[in-house]
Amino acid sequence: xxxxxxxxxxxxxxxxxxxxxxxxxxxxxxxxxxxxxxxxxxxxxxxxxxxxxxxxxxxxxxxxxxxxxxxxxxxxxxxxxxxxxxxxxxxxxxxxxxxxxxxxxxxxxxxxxxxxxxxxxxxxxxxxxxxxxxxxxxxxxxxxxxxxxxxxxxxxxxxxxxxxxxxxxxxxxxxxxxxxxxxxxxxxxxxxxxxxxxxxxxxxxxxxxxxxxxxxxxxxxxxxxxxxxxxxxxxxxxxxxxxxxxxxxxxxxxxxxxxxxxxxxxxxxxxxxxxxxxxxxxxxxxxxxxxxxxxxxxxxxxxxxxxxxxxxxxxxxxxxxxxxxxxxxxxxxxxxxxxxxxxxxxxxxxxxxxxxxxxx
Amino acid sequence: xxxxxxxxxxxxxxxxxxxxxxxxxxxxxxxxxxxxxxxxxxxxxxxxxxxxxxxxxxxxxxxxxxxxxxxxxxxxxxxxxxxxxxxxxxxxxxxxxxxxxxxxxxxxxxxxxxxxxxxxxxxxxxxxxxxxxxxxxxxxxxxxxxxxxxxxxxxxxxxxxxxxxxxxxxxxxxxxxxxxxxxxxxxxxxxxxxxxxxxxxxxxxxxxxxxxxxxxxxxxxxxxxxxxxxxxxxxxxxxxxxxxxxxxxxxxxxxxxxxxxxxxxxxxxxxxxxxxxxxxxxxxxxxxxxxxxxxxxxxxxxxxxxxxxxxxxxxxxxxxxxxxxxxxxxxxxxxxxxxxxxxxxxxxxxxxxxxxxxxx
Numbered sequence: 001x002x003x004x005x006x007x008x009x010x011x012x013x014x015x016x017x018x019x020x021x022x023x024x025x026x027x028x029x030x031x032x033x034x035x036x037x038x039x040x041x042x043x044x045x046x047x048x049x050x051x052x053x054x055x056x057x058x059x060x061x062x063x064x065x066x067x068x069x070x071x072x073x074x075x076x077x078x079x080x081x082x083x084x085x086x087x088x089x090x091x092x093x094x095x096x097x098x099x100x101x102x103x104x105x106x107x108x109x110x111x112x113x114x115x116x117x118x119x120x121x122x123x124x125x126x127x128x129x130x131x132x133x134x135x136x137x138x139x140x141x142x143x144x145x146x147x148x149x150x151x152x153x154x155x156x157x158x159x160x161x162x163x164x165x166x167x168x169x170x171x172x173x174x175x176x177x178x179x180x181x182x183x184x185x186x187x188x189x190x191x192x193x194x195x196x197x198x199x200x201x202x203x204x205x206x207x208x209x210x211x212x213x214x215x216x217x218x219x220x221x222x223x224x225x226x227x228x229x230x231x232x233x234x235x236x237x238x239x240x241x242x243x244x245x246x247x248x249x250x251x252x253x254x255x256x257x258x259x260x261x262x263x264x265x266x267x268x269x270x271x272x273x274x275x276x277x278x279x280x281x282x283x284x285x286x287x288x289x290x291x292x293x294x295x296x297x298x299x300x301x302x303x304x305x306x307x308x309x310x311x312x313x314x315x316x317x318x319x320x321x322x323x324x325x326x327x328x329x330x331x332x333x334x335x336x337x338x339x340x341x342x343x344x345x346x347x348x349x350x351x352x353x354x355x356x357x358x359x360x
Numbered sequence: 361x362x363x364x365x366x367x368x369x370x371x372x373x374x375x376x377x378x379x380x381x382x383x384x385x386x387x388x389x390x391x392x393x394x395x396x397x398x399x400x401x402x403x404x405x406x407x408x409x410x411x412x413x414x415x416x417x418x419x420x421x422x423x424x425x426x427x428x429x430x431x432x433x434x435x436x437x438x439x440x441x442x443x444x445x446x447x448x449x450x451x452x453x454x455x456x457x458x459x460x461x462x463x464x465x466x467x468x469x470x471x472x473x474x475x476x477x478x479x480x481x482x483x484x485x486x487x488x489x490x491x492x493x494x495x496x497x498x499x500x501x502x503x504x505x506x507x508x509x510x511x512x513x514x515x516x517x518x519x520x521x522x523x524x525x526x527x528x529x530x531x532x533x534x535x536x537x538x539x540x541x542x543x544x545x546x547x548x549x550x551x552x553x554x555x556x557x558x559x560x561x562x563x564x565x566x567x568x569x570x571x572x573x574x575x576x577x578x579x580x581x582x583x584x585x586x587x588x589x590x591x592x593x594x595x596x597x598x599x600x601x602x603x604x605x606x607x608x609x610x611x612x613x614x615x616x617x618x619x620x621x622x623x624x625x626x627x628x629x630x631x632x633x634x635x636x637x638x639x640x641x642x643x644x645x646x647x648x649x650x651x652x653x654x655x656x657x658x659x660x661x662x663x664x665x666x667x668x669x670x671x672x673x674x675x676x677x678x679x680x681x682x683x684x685x686x687x688x689x690x691x692x693x694x695x696x697x698x699x700x701x702x703x704x705x706x707x708x709x710x711x712x713x714x715x716x717x718x719x720x
Contacts, residue, residue, distance in 0.1 A: 059419060059625060061618035114715050117708065119479055119512075122632060123639030152479075153707040215707070234710040258421035262622075265419060265629050272632035273486060279479055280487030282707070283699035297706060306720025339643035341716045346657060347513040347575070347642070348477065349716055350594040352709040355474050356701045360666025 028065035030255070034245075035084065037077040037094035040070025043221055044214075044281075045243060048149045048274040049093040052245060055266040060259055066091060084246050085141045092246045093148060096134070097178060102141065104319045105326040108333045109134045109145070111154075111241040113179050113312035116337055118150040118240030118275050119348075124336040125242070133329050142249045146267035149243030149274035152282070156233035156300070157212030158203065158224055163233065163300055166307050175199060175211035179315055180237030186311045196222065203227035212237065216285035217278060225289055231298045232289070236308055243274065388425035390615075395444065397437040397454035400430025403581055404574075404641075405603060408509045408634040409453040412605060415626040420619055426451060444606050445501045452606045453508060456494070457538060462501065464679045465686035468693045469494045469505070471514075471601040473539050473672035476697055478510040478600030478635050479708075484696040485602070493689050502609045506627035509603030509634035512642070516593035516660070517572030518563065518584055523593065523660055526667050535559060535571035539675055540597030546671045556582070563587035572597065576645035577638060585649055591658045592649070596668055603634065 034053055038046035053066035071077035074089065081099045084092040096109035108115075109130070116124055124130040125147050138145040157176065163169065170188035174181075181191030194202055194211075202208045204227040212235070213219050224230070245267045252260065289295040300308075320330035394413055398406035413426035431437035434449065441459045444452040456469035468475075469490070476484055484490040485507050498505040517536065523529065530548035534541075541551030554562055554571075562568045564587040572595070573579050584590070605627045612620065649655040660668075680690035 055621070055625065058621040059618060061616070117711070119635065119639055122636035126633060126636040127640030153711045155706070216703075234706040234714075236711065236714055239711050239715070256421070258419060261415070261418040265415065265625065268632060269625050269628045272482060272628060275479065276482035276486040279483030279700075280696075283696075283703035286703050286706075287699060299706075299710065300714075302718050303720070305714040306718050309714065309718070310720065336640070336643075339647060340639075343576075343643035343646050344712050345716055346515070346594040346646075346659075348708065349712040350659065351477070351513045351596065351599050352704050352712070354594075354596055354660075354665040354669065355599070356705055356709055358662050358666050358669070360663070360670065 028062055030064040030090075030259075032064060032066045032090035032251075033074065033088075034066050034068045034091040034093060035074050035080045035089040036068060036092065037071055037080050037098060040068070040073065042070075043218060044151065044274060044277060045149065046070065048243065048270050048277075051273060052093065052148055052266055052270045055269055056263055059262045059266060064259060064263070068093075081141070081143075081246070084248050085143055087248050087250065090248050090251045093243065094246075095241060095243050096145070100178075103137055103325060104322040105133075105137060105329040107179060107319065108329050109137075109147075109242060109244065111238040112316050112333075113183055113237045113239075114309050115239055115316070115333070116340060117348075118152050118242070120336070120340045120344075121150065121240050121242050122147070122271070123340070124333065128336045129332050130336070133325075133332060137325060137329075138246065139249065144247045144249050144252045146245045146247075146264055147242050147271045148245035148267040149270055150278075151214055151238070151241045151243075152275055152278045153215070153240060154235045154238040155212065155215045155219065156235040156237070157210055158219075158227075158230040158232055159210040159298075160203075160206075160228060160230055161209070162231055162298055163304060165301065166304055169304070173207075173209045175202065175208050176237065178237075179312070180212070182315050183237065183308055183311045186315070187308060199224060200227050203230070215278065215282050216289055217281040220285040220289055225293045225295050230295075232295050233298055233300060236300075236305065236312070242271075245270075388422055390424040390450075390619075392424060392426045392450035392611075393434065393448075394426050394428045394451040394453060395434050395440045395449040396428060396452065397431055397440050397458060400428070400433065402430075403578060404511065404634060404637060405509065406430065408603065408630050408637075411633060412453065412508055412626055412630045415629055416623055419622045419626060424619060424623070428453075441501070441503075441606070444608050445503055447608050447610070450608050450611045453603065454606075455601060455603050456505070460538075463497055463685060464682040465493075465497060465689040467539060467679065468689050469497075469507075469602060469604065471598040472676050472693075473543055473597045473599075474669050475599055475676070475693070476700060477708075478512050478602070480696070480700045480704075481510065481600050481602050482507070482631070483700070484693065488696045489692050490696070493685075493692060497685060497689075498606060499609065504607045504609050504612045506605045506607075506624055507602050507631045508605035508627040509630055510638075511574055511598070511601045511603075512635055512638045513575070513600060514595045514598040515572065515575045515579065516595040516597070517570055518579075518587075518590040518592055519570040519658075520563075520566075520588060520590055521569070522591055522658055523664060525661065526664055529664070533567075533569045535562065535568050536597065538597075539672070540572070542675050543597065543668055543671045546675070547668060559584060560587050563590070575638065575642050576649055577641040580645040580649055585653045585655050590655070592655050593658055593660060596660075596665065596672070602631075605630075 036049045075083045080092040096106040099106045134145045172189040175194045177193045184191045320327045396409045435443045440452040456466040459466045532549040535554045537553045544551045680687045
C-alpha cells in the first residue's frame with residue numbers, strides 16, 4: 001500500500017457525497033466533517049472510516065454527527081492532515097506515514113519494514129510509550145491522533161518471475177512506495193510509485209515487473225491476479241500497518257469529557273475491528289485466489305529475506321538521524337521491537353510453527 | 361490458567377469492597393454490580409474488569425455506574441454466570457470455558473488447545489460468525505455476551521525436568537486444567553487441578569512436577585521462578601484466551617440505544633486493550649525472568665508437539681459430539697481455523713520467521 005496509491009484511486013468517486021451516520025436525534029450538537037485519504041467506501045480502509053463515524057454517532061446518541069468524505073470529495077488525499085490541522089474539517093482518517101514530510105518519525109506510527117506486527121503496534125502504542133510520542137508530534141500541528149485501524153501483515157506482492165536470489169531483484173521495476181521502495185532500490189531494483197487505480201493496467205502492459213498492494217482481500221477486489229501470469233509473495237515491508245484518525249485539537253478540547261471519551265474509544269474499537277476484518281477476510285480471499293484463479297504462491301529464499309532485512313535495518317535507522325524527535329521515537333520503537341522478538345520466539349512464532357507447520 | 365485457579369486465588373481480598381468508577385455526575389440512572397471470576401485487581405484480568413467499569417462510566421457521562429466485585433466478594437468465582445443470569449448482578453466478567461457445564465461449546469469462546477490465536481479469535485467472533493453463536497448460546501440463559509479481553513499465547517509452563525520425548529510426559533504430575541489437562545492425561549501424564557494461590561507451595565514441596573499459569577507477566581507476579589529449579593516451556597494449550605463480559609439480557613434490553621452501544625463498545629475496547637497490555641508486559645517480564653532470575657527456557661521437541669497436537673485434535677473434535685449446538689459451533693470454529701492456518705503460513709508465521717529467526 002502507501003501514499004500516492006490513493007491520489008487517483010478514487011474509482012468510487014461516483015458514490016454520493018458524504019454518508020456519515022448518526023442515530024435518530026433531532027439536532028446534533030456537533031456536526032463534523034471527516035476527510036479521508038481513501039476512495040469513498042474502499043473495502044477495509046474506507047469502510048473502517050465509515051464505521052468510525054457511525055460509532056461516534058451511536059454512542060453519543062446523535063450529539064456528534066460525522067459526515068465522511070472520500071479522497072478529493074472535499075480535499076485531496078494528501079491534504080487531509082493540513083485540512084484537519086487548520087480546521088477545514090474537524091476530523092480525518094488516513095495513515096501517519098503519509099505525513100513524513102512533516103516528520104520522518106511519523107512513519108513509525110504506521111509501519112516500517114521488518115518492524116512491529118499489528119498486535120505489537122497496539123502494545124507499543126498503548127503500553128509502550130508510542131501513543132505519547134504520537135500525541136507530542138501531532139500536538140505541534142494542533143491535532144489529536146488515535147490509532148484507528150490495522151491491515152495486519154501485508155503481502156509482498158505480485159511478480160512476473162520467480163525471485164530465487166538477490167540477483168533476481170536487480171533491475172526489477174516494482175511499484176513499491178516509501179521505505180519498502182528504498183529497500184528495494186538499495187537491493188538493486190527500481191521502485192516506482194503508481195496510484196492504486198493504475199496497478200492493473202501497468203501490470204498488464206508490462207510497464208512494471210511487480211507490484212505490492214495490501215493483501216488477498218484488497219488484491220482480489222482489484223483483480224490483480226487477472227493482469228498477467230504472476231507469482232504471489234509474502235510480505236516484509238508493511239507488517240501491520242496502523243491507520244489513524246486525527247481530530248482538530250481545539251475542537252476536541254472543547255468537547256465535554258464523555259464525548260471526548262466516546263471519540264477516542266470509537267477509534268480504539270475501529271482499530272481492533274479493522275484488523276479482525278482483514279484477519280477474517282484475507283484467508284477466504286486467499287482461498288479464492290488459489291482455488292478459483294490458480295494463483296501461484298512462492299516464498300523468497302532465506303538469503304533474499306536476510307539481505308532485505310539487513311538493508312531495511314539501515315534504512316529505518318537512518319530516520320533516527322533526521323532530528324531529535326525522530327531519534328527519540330526510533331529509540332522507543334526499537335527497544336519495543338527488540339523485546340517483542342524475544343517474546344514472539346516463544347509465543348506467537350513458536351505457537352504458529354507448532355500448530356501449522358510441523359508435520360506428523 | 362483456567363477454572364479453579366481463581367476459587368481461592370483471592371489473595372487480594374483485603375482490597376476495599378467495590379471500586380467502580382463513574383465520572384462526576386450527581387445521580388447515575390443505572391447502578392450496576394459487576395461480579396468477576398478474578399481476585400480483585402488481579403493484574404491484567406482483574407484490572408481489565410476495572411477498566412471496563414471505568415470506560416462505561418466515562419463514556420456514559422456517569423449515567424451508568426458500575427461497581428466491580430472480586431471473586432467471593434459478592435458471589436464465588438464460578439457462580440458469576442448464574443448470578444448475572446438471575447439478575448443478582450447486572451454484569452459479569454470471566455471467561456466462557458468456566459461454563460462448560462452449561463454447554464461444552466462454551467470452550468470455543470475462550471480458547472482450545474492448538475486453536476485460534478487472540479487476533480484470529482477476534483476475526484472469528486466479529487467477522488466469522490462466532491459472536492452470533494455465542495449470543496445464541498447465552499440468550500438461552502438470559503445473558504448478552506461480549507469478548508472483553510485476551511491474554512495472547514499463554515506459556516506451556518514450568519517443569520522440574522526437561523521434556524525430551526513423549527515418554528518424559530508419562531507419569532508427569534502437572535497442574536493443567538480443562539482441555540489441556542485432558543490432552544496431557546491421554547499422553548500419559550497426570551493432570552491435577554489447583555487454585556492459583558497454591559501453585560507456588562505445590563511446586564516448592566514437590567507435590568507437583570510442573571504447572572502452567574498464564575505467561576511471563578502473571579508468572580513473574582506469582583513468583584513461580586522462585587519455587588524451585590524449573591524449566592520454562594512455550595505453550596500450546598491456550599493460544600489466545602478470550603475473556604468475556606456478560607450483561608443480564610433484561611437489563612441490557614431496557615437500556616436506550618446509546619447506552620447499549622456504549623456498553624458493547626467498552627467491551628471491545630477492553631478486549632483490545634488487555635491483549636495490548638500482555639503484548640507489552642510479557643516481553644519485559646520475560647527479560648526479568650531470564651536476566652535477573654536466570655530462568656532456563658526450553659522448547660518441546662517437534663515429536664512431542666506433534667503428538668500433543670494429534671491428541672488435542674481428537675479431544676476438541678469430541679466436543680462436537682455432545683449436542684447439536686456444540687456440533688455447529690465446532691464446525692464454524694474449525695472452518696475458520698483451517699483457513700487461518702493457510703493464511704498465517706504466508707502472513708504472520710512467514711513474517712515472524714523472516715524477522716526474528718533467519719540468521720544472516
